[in-house]
Amino acid sequence: MTTIQESGEPGRIGSAAPRQAPPGDVAGVLARMRALDAALPDGDGVAVFNGVYLTVTEAVARRLGDGGFRDPAAAGELDVRFARRYFAAVDAAAAGLRPPACWRPLLQLRRHPDVHPLQFALAGINAHIGHDLALAVLDTCRALECEPAALEGDFDRVGGVLTSLEERIREQLMPGPDLLDIADPLTHLIGSWSLDKARDGAWVAARALWGVRRLPEVAEEFTERLDAGVGLVGRMLLTPLPG
Secondary structure (H helix, E strand, C coil), X not given: CCCCCCCCCCCCCCCCCCCCCCCXXXXXXXXXXXXXXXXXXXXXXXHHHHHHHHHHHHXXXXXXXXXXXXXXXXXXXXXXHHHHHHHHHHHHHHCCCCCCCCCHHHHHHCCCCCCCHHHHHHHHHHHHHHHHHHHHHHHHHHHHCCCHHHHHHHHHHHHHHHHHHHHHHHHHXXXXXXXXXXXXHHHXXXXXXXXXXHHHHHHHHXXXXXXXXXXXXXXXXXXXXXXXXXXXXXXHHCCCCCC
């Protein structure tokens, strides 16, 4: 099975970040992201995604504080367990271990000179939502002893935060003055991926995995195929585009 378990031991980011326990709350998640932001070099593909993820998590934290979720405790638990999977993948790569297939394209091409920042951001979002989000829902359901349906409303609210930030992220990271040039290869490439569809797919995958949770061989095969499929999409999103 290629997927790192949610409880996987954390490692380090090069020599700049010390070994540390997985974060236990949203404040810990934010602290870890800020530490990564400080440790990773400018232009690194993981740094680009981490900056985007930090912006999203700060927005979620604000909504947690102002009553924007029906069940703040459950939403916070989901946010933490979701982030842990990202940290586990980055830590695995730093330790020379094999991260999930969905993260390998970004981790392998993170310094490629012909991959644009927006491609790095979308490849990270694709890995994290397309694969990690479904498994984080399961992690949360097990921790809280609830069914996925109990998380659906706040799952959608988190999705609303992501959608509200997506266009701003695209505009900030899109190079050049003409964002509507459909002949541009980058415009064509990023237009082939949809955050809303990835989020919908993650919810369907979470429900399916919950349904087969007592069939470990089926659940393992489903998870491996999900991981591989999301990794393939990530590799396409990171197609080098010189110029």
